[in-house]
Amino acid sequence: MESPYTDLGRPPLSAERLATALVRPGGLWTELRVVAATGSTNTDVAAAAGAGVREGLVLVAERQDAGKGRLGRVWTSPARAGLHVSVLLRPGRADDAGHPPVPAARYGWLPLLAGVALAGTVRRLAVVEAALKWPNDLLVGPVGERPAGKCAGILAEAVPDPDGSGPAVVLGIGLNVSLRADELPRADATSLALAGATLTDRDPLLRGLLRDLASWYERFRAAAGDPVGSGLLARYREECATLGQQVRVELPDDTTLTGTASDVDADGRLVVTPAGGTPVTLAAGDVTHVRPAT
Incomplete structure (x- = not known):
């Protein structure tokens, strides 16, 4: 159902203004597109990657009808109520700045890098509490309160590179900006507006996010x-609300692990220590925060 909000409350984004601000010679972002609606920005950018489009494409959808989440989840959002953006990165190629290709073993850090950029942007511009839940969720809350509501998700997908170098990576970010309580996709979700954000204008939020993402990616490259060496591990540990929590992790093999989230290692994996047990290192899993560790 279309939101009753008008453009006055949820104005459309301007591709021209955004491109003027963000697409510059020597910069990461090379092309910026805004579409009224699509099924999934990640699917569209993955197709562009397979066709050989250069690194730095940014695709933003005003509405997404079949957005991709982890574990095959699909979600939708009212028009212009959030940011639905996917970017194309080619870390397997040497870039124009002379940086060598990034080893494929490090690609798993890219969604965590996006989380660090997103948390910093939201905290600085929207003035809310923000933290990351491993591996791909942004939690927010009103200033002075523990961030607990899911406000954003991040999904990274690898796409074979036509030139045979390391795969391209599509990074997708979905951020709830002005959604009302009755528009939220799930009971544990929230939006910047519901968290008391001082800014819900998507234009400066998107500009800030893309600038912060480019800055972290430059350090990473x-x-x-x-x-x-890039400082990403240290910053992620600072931003990660999962660390120190009692967690329940549903693993890809349908088993469950409970324990204390004790670390994120140099490969971006979560280390969970069961009560009286040996630490277990996890590359994937669906994490639930049970209660803070004592």
């Missing part, structure tokens, strides 16, 4: 994907 300059360090050849080293999360320690």
Whole structure:
């Protein structure tokens, strides 16, 4: 159902204004497209990647009808109520700045990098509390409160590179901006507006996000994907609300692990220590925060 909001409350984005601000010679972003609606921005950018489009494409949809989430989940959002953006990165190629290709083993850091950029942008511009839930969720809350509501998700997908180098990576970010309580996709979700954000204008939020994402990606490329040398590991640990929590993790093999989330390692994996047990390192899993560790 279409939102009753008018353009006055949820104005459309201008591709021309955004491109003027963000697409510059020597910069990461090379092309910026805004579409009224699509099924999935990640699917569209993955198709562009397979066709050989250069690194730096940004696709934003005002409405997404079949957005992709982790574990095959699909979600929708009212028109112009959030940011639905996917970007094309080619870390497997040397870039114009002279950075060498990033080893494929480091690609798993890219969705975590996007989370760090997103948390910083939201905290600075919207003035809400923000933290990351491993591996791909942004939690927010009113200033002075523990961030607990899911406000954004991140999905990274690898696409074979036509030139035979390491795969391209499509990074998709979905951020709830002005959704009302009755428009939220799930009970544990929230939006910037519901968290008391001082800014819900999607234009400056998108500009800030893309600038922060480009800055972190530059550091990542300059360090050849080293999360320690780039400062990414240290920052992610600071931003990650999962660390120190009692968690329940549903694993890909349909088993469940419970324990304390004790670390995120140099490969971006979550380390969970069961009560009285040996630490277990996880590359994937659906995490639920049970209660803070004591």
